[in-house]
Amino acid sequence: MTCIDVNAFLGVYPFHDVGEWNTDILLKEMERLGITESWVSSLPAVFSRDPAASTADLFLATSGNPRLRPVPSVHPGISGWQDVVRDAAARHAPCLRCDPMFHDLAVDGPEIGALLALSAAQRLPVVMAVRLEDLRQRHPEDVTPDLSPAMIRTLIRRDSSARLIITHADREFIEQVHFGSTTQEASRILWDIAWIWGPPEDHLEILIATVGVDRFTFGTGTPLRLPETSIAKLDLLRLSSGDRHRIEAGNLGVFCGNPA
């Protein structure tokens, strides 16, 4: 069975130690847990003024490992960012990454608008994280605000072809975006399950019933979070094998135009 993690990282996290972490360890963890492919972002790129350099490191680190697909980070306020997008398309990157809050970019500003337009033209979805860590445990210097549901609604309305993969969102966040969007808008957002609670609150089960199973995809947030968590919440769901496959890979394939 195919299981694709859209929410994996390589590199150093500035606010706390995650231990030894590199491509070899990531691949071993994937093997242990039955994750067949990971879409890998660069953690240093999130915190860099110019993420292009970290993206180059990411391509180097993942080269020769077809199970690891690098996700280039884009800062659309930096000159030359269009080249990063075109290069990503030429190298068959699965999507792009942008972290507007960490880069202090307004979601209704011209830079993000240009990124959404060019990524759509290149048929590349954009990954954005609502947060990387729980507000309750952040380093005192980590004061970057979370993305808000209003911001995601703004983003998805800015370009009718833009597609977003949103990671680290919880139930309330997803509901506020999904039911605050048209069907067409909502169909251009895929949510990873990393931050959605399982039983006894059953947020994931409720969302699958209300929002629909086709809007969710597998993601872990590793190495900041134990990847076992996302697998555990699928194991605890009362889910058909077909629906499980859709979350683990099928929905992502359809979303990216590569249905199985």
Added chain:
Amino acid sequence: MLIDVHAHFHHAGGQRADWAERNASRLRAGEQIGITRHVASILGSWGRTSPTYFPSPADVTTGNNALLDLMRAHPDRIAGYACVNPNYTAHALGEITRCLELGMIGIKLAASRRANDPLLDPIAELAGARRVPVLHHIWQHRRTEWPGQEASDATELIELAHRHPAVPFILAHIGGGGDWRYTLDALAGVDNVHVDLSGSGVDRLMLESCVSRVGVGRLLWGCDITMCTGLAKLRHLENMLPPEGLEQVRWRNAATIFPPGSFAAG
């Protein structure tokens, strides 16, 4: 055997219309995970008629009664902590005595009064006399007052633990928010404080750090309000610990601090 030392249930007197669904979901997920016993508490009316972390005496009694009903309905699955508010000393002591006599096996203190406050001493003394553990809600490194609760952190619980060295204290949800590294450093050498591994936090290295800094002999498995993270931590521990260490965390450590026979049916 697998003991969840940090579980909660809901009841009709709380705020939630879906209380029965949530209880059923916990029991169903428990069966999937293989939980032998949910050691649970109910915090008053969960905010309906008094605040969750500052429950009125009447709500404390109502919540404990609801838990006793659940224990009777599921005697082989649910065990109970008597939840009390230390600001009402006479009521708290009476409620603990009543609930222990009716089969509860521990005391739950949430965040009604700071852990190092003298008002907690009579409760700890009663815990010592009855040989039951005290599960204490903890914020991992509290740097400020958090709304809705008078939260404590490890250093404050340790003060209480030093005053009552014969009482086993359970430091709640190491993954429940705050800086768990601070907590683990603070716990060095405080042998009567045990760490419950519950909470929604699933940071890489957290479990490894618990083992290396506190020791496997003081770790207790639990879920709190997210059972998927409990299962994830259990699976991570299975990959990380030798069989005997895993058994300690799954249930053996719990069996040493709860009254003898608490989990016999399991």
